[in-house]
Amino acid sequence: MNHPTMPKPSDRMLLIDGIPPTLIGYWNELLSFHEVLRMLVRRDLIVRFRQTYFGLAWLLFKPLMLMAVMSFAFGFLAGFDKNHSAPYPLVIFCGVIPWYFFSNAVPDSMNSLLNHIHIIQKTYFPRAIFPIAAVAVDAIEFFVAWMLFALGCLWFGYLPGWQIVFFPLFCLQLLFLCTALGLWLSVINVQFRDIGNLVPFLLTIGFFISPAGYTSMRIPDQWQLLYALNPLVGIIEGLRWSLLNGMDGFPQTPVILSLSITLAIGLIAVKHFLATEADLVDLA
Amino acid sequence: MSRVVVDIANLSKRYSLSHQHRPDSLKAWLRSLARRAASGKQPVDEEFWALRDVSLQIRQGECLALVGKNGSGKSTLLKILSRIIPPTSGHIKVSGRIASMLEVGTGFHPELTGRENVFLNGAMLGCPERKLRGRLDAIVDFSGVERFLDTPVKHYSSGMYVRLAYSIAAHVDADILVIDEVLAVGDSDFQERCILSIESLRQRGTTILFVSHNTDLVRRLATHVATLTQGRLDGGVLPGVARHESREPTHQ
Numbered sequence: 331m332n333h334p335t336m337p338k339p340s341d342r343m344l345l346i347d348g349i350p351p352t353l354i355g356y357w358n359e360l361l362s363f364h365e366v367l368r369m370l371v372r373r374d375l376i377v378r379f380r381q382t383y384f385g386l387a388w389l390l391f392k393p394l395m396l397m398a399v400m401s402f403a404f405g406f407l408a409g410f411d412k413n414h415s416a417p418y419p420l421v422i423f424c425g426v427i428p429w430y431f432f433s434n435a436v437p438d439s440m441n442s443l444l445n446h447i448h449i450i451q452k453t454y455f456p457r458a459i460f461p462i463a464a465v466a467v468d469a470i471e472f473f474v475a476w477m478l479f480a481l482g483c484l485w486f487g488y489l490p491g492w493q494i495v496f497f498p499l500f501c502l503q504l505l506f507l508c509t510a511l512g513l514w515l516s517v518i519n520v521q522f523r524d525i526g527n528l529v530p531f532l533l534t535i536g537f538f539i540s541p542a543g544y545t546s547m548r549i550p551d552q553w554q555l556l557y558a559l560n561p562l563v564g565i566i567e568g569l570r571w572s573l574l575n576g577m578d579g580f581p582q583t584p585v586i587l588s589l590s591i592t593l594a595i596g597l598i599a600v601k602h603f604l605a606t607e608a609d610l611v612d613l614a
Numbered sequence: 615m616s617r618v619v620v621d622i623a624n625l626s627k628r629y630s631l632s633h634q635h636r637p638d639s640l641k642a643w644l645r646s647l648a649r650r651a652a653s654g655k656q657p658v659d660e661e662f663w664a665l666r667d668v669s670l671q672i673r674q675g676e677c678l679a680l681v682g683k684n685g686s687g688k689s690t691l692l693k694i695l696s697r698i699i700p701p702t703s704g705h706i707k708v709s710g711r712i713a714s715m716l717e718v719g720t721g722f723h724p725e726l727t728g729r730e731n732v733f734l735n736g737a738m739l740g741c742p743e744r745k746l747r748g749r750l751d752a753i754v755d756f757s758g759v760e761r762f763l764d765t766p767v768k769h770y771s772s773g774m775y776v777r778l779a780y781s782i783a784a785h786v787d788a789d790i791l792v793i794d795e796v797l798a799v800g801d802s803d804f805q806e807r808c809i810l811s812i813e814s815l816r817q818r819g820t821t822i823l824f825v826s827h828n829t830d831l832v833r834r835l836a837t838h839v840a841t842l843t844q845g846r847l848d849g850g851v852l853p854g855v856a857r858h859e860s861r862e863p864t865h866q
Contacts (some may be wrong), residue, residue, distance in 0.1 A: 342708070342709065342710060342711055343708070343709050344707070344708040344709075344712075345705060345706070345707055345708075346694065346697060346701065346707075346708065346710040347700075347701065347704075347706075348700030348701045348703075348705075349701065356805070362740075363737075363739040365742050365743055366737045366738055368737075368743075369733055369734045369737045369738075370734070372734075373730070373734055375722055376725070376730065377723065377725045377726070380725055386866060392713075395862070399838070413842060443850075447693055448699070448719045449720055449738070451698060452698070452714075452716045452717045452720040453698070453716070453720045453721060453738050454689075454697035454698055454714070455738060455740075494780070508659075522643070553641075574693035575656065589837055606696075608699075608700040609699075609700060611693075611698050611699050612629075612699055612700075
């Protein structure tokens with residue numbers, strides 16, 4: 331009797347029938363594979379900075395350069411730096427950092443499924459992990475950049491007001507928006523690779539119709555509503571409001587519009603993702 | 615009899631050969647929409663059944679070999695079981711955790727070291743990091759890449775790569791291990807060790823499902839053999855030659 335007794339198989343039951351999962355079922359599935367998410371984020375960070383001389387310093391270097399160039403272009407050259415209650419580089423920083431994050435996270439997560447199709451064809455874990463991980467990696471840069479903002483405040487001797495308690499909420503909305511767009515675009519990108527060309531182009535335009543290098547104060551009144559249909563307008567102006575002592579007053583209309591559009595995109599994205607996920611390999 | 619851990623019922627998988635249901639660009643999709651609108655009827659589809667009405671049951675501790683010619687649907691079945699593609703109809707009920715090895719070293723990243731890849735690949739196979747830390751010695755031991763554990767795998771020889779990959783899958787404690795033709799790789803020495811490790815996994819109650827064209831391997835490993843012919847399992851499951859020495863589970 332030297333045979334070890336057989337362990338009882340774990341009680342996990344799985345039914346494979348090709349019917350799309352429910353949101354709750356999928357959420358539980360995601361939680362059970364959260365380690366993969368952590369590993370992918372770690373992998374991307376390691377790969378991004380391995381064999382680089384400056385390593386993690388790149389995380390600080392990029393936002394600093396961006397802020398310097400933008401302040402020069404929009405402040406000094408275009409002369410937008412008048413009539414601001416806060417130092418202009420800080421005003422710019424509040425716009426450029428979320429924009430930079432958005433313009434990286436959306437294409438990164440959009441391409442994440444296609445870039446990992448060789449893994450998707452050979453092993454299973456919830457595919458949403460790829461676009462989420464892509465956003466998470468960029469989000470780390472995003473949060474490091476805000477630490478630079480804190481240093482900038484010290485430098486200029488500037489103190490944010492009570493509105494700062496709303497700062498995390500606007501960040502959360504931006505994260506949600508990027509993830510939603512990433513989920514949605516990534517499945518479309520597997521089937522219709524046209525959007526791989528379209529999105530970077532739209533982002534180039536997006537920079538100019540978002541208040542990244544300027545404030546939305548510059549937009550003529552009759553265009554404000556149309557302008558605010560861009561969900562980034564509400565988020566960026568909300569961030570400015572929360573960090574810069576309620577700068578130009580609370581941007582009520584853009585924030586409400588932006589929240590509604592973000593939620594709508596989230597709903598469509600999740601629905602589309604759940605319906606398509608199982609077929610990804612057949613569609614690719 | 616031990617309990618059924620994989621229950622495949624009337625499983626079918628259909629592919630359509632025409633591209634009209636599967637447009638690969640926006641243009642093709644729009645064109646097919648226009649054509650459908652103009653003719654007012656669904657396009658006639660040529661279809662291909664990669665699997666047709668396959669039913670089979672696998673009990674705990676069995677080692678089932680799926681055999682058949684190229685294109686007979688073996689890999690399709692493993693892919694459905696591994697949740698990579700959905701079935702067209704029918705279903706599979708699985709109890710326990712599946713780890714699939716359809717390819718050697720899926721998810722290995724060339725820039726990561728062997729050690730980093732162990733944790734990444736292990737997580738993809740559903741094994742938490744905490745558990746892998748405890749297994750690391752055994753994994754490294756079995757693979758024999760000890761000296762190169764902290765070298766990026768892009769510098770590995772293909773043999774080392776394969777050994778490490780197999781070693782991870784063998785140590786993640788899956789209830790069901792799915793292996794597609796990957797035992798054909800590696801030198802004969804390593805193949806021998808793989809066979810022994812599969813034997814011992816099976817005796818500890820792991821259920822194994824593998825595809826192989828190697829009749830020798832099938833003879834040595836399989837307690838059961840299922841032959842697929844053009845997507846059908848007409849002959850059912852036959853007992854294999856390997857001694858079925860697994861024991862009944864002790865739970866009541």
